[in-house]
Amino acid sequence: MTIANHVKEARARRRLSQARLADLSGTSRQTVIAIERGASVPSVEVALRFARALDRRVDDLFELGQAGRGRRPLLVAGSDDSGLVLLADRLRPGLLLSLTTLGSTAGLDSLRAGEADLAAIHLDDNAKRSAAALPRAALIRFARREQGVVLRSGRKLARLEDLGSLRLVLRRPGTGTRLLFDRTVPRNLVRRVAGEVQTHAEVAAAVLRGEADAGTATRATAVRYGLGFFPLAWERFDFALARELLDDPRVESLRAALADRAHRRAIELLGGYDLADAGKVLMP
Secondary structure, rough: EEEOOOOHHOOOOOOOHHHHHHHHOOOHHHHHHHHHOOOOOOHHHHHHOOOOHOOOOOOHHHHEOOOOOOOEEEEEEEEEOHHHHHHHHHHHOOOOEEEEEEEEHHHHHHHHOOOOEEEEEEEOHHHHHHHHHHHOEEEEEEEEEEEEEOOOOOOOOOOHHHHOOOOEEOOOOHHHHHHHHHHOOOOOOOOOEEEEEOOHHHHHHHHHHHOOEEEEEEHHHHHHHHEEEEEEEEEEEEEEHHHHHHHHHHHHHHHHHHOOOOHHHHHHHHEEOOOOOOEEEEOO
């Protein structure tokens, strides 16, 4: 019987480097690397130290099971996306996607630092940004999705310039949605910002509670929560990764799933998605 571990995923969720986890647990970076790779089984003392440093139970980090690359989860850090969440749900338990919502920019940072296997990104130029983050980067197409402004019931937006009269809840700086909003909306337009949040669902919640009149989110978010929608742009949403990981059985399974018509159709039914190119690989 082998010991499976989830140390890498837990460390990434807390935004800790391997060196920082080693400091907190009183071990070495080499020990952290060996345990995360499954090359070393920790002693009871080290397991307890890791659990304390990561604020997890020992059995959350380590379990008896079948080890192997095919069963370890793929850690995906980056953008918040309801289509990706649905895909992860549909793929369990055959393929485990561990999603960490950090925003596109922070997702690339996490990938570059070795904290994540894939970065979920939607930026002005995904290929250029991923190539800048990794010397040998690859992109896997996920979807084109529609971004815009979600509106309270009864509110209408005839033109972009009318945003100046509305209280807005925006995504936090560095997220792909915020960067898109800043590129699309004229800088001289008055912005009555009521708050900044991390996810599309939090944007919808703020609008539904009356804390804001409108906010930045996807069409799928508007459909899910029964909100009005003013379109801004269609954008590319991709997975960035190291080229060496393309041969990983988990990544091959992910690409096969993205090519599956049933999975594509389920995501497109959320609204504002086009998965025609899903699963294709680009070398920036």
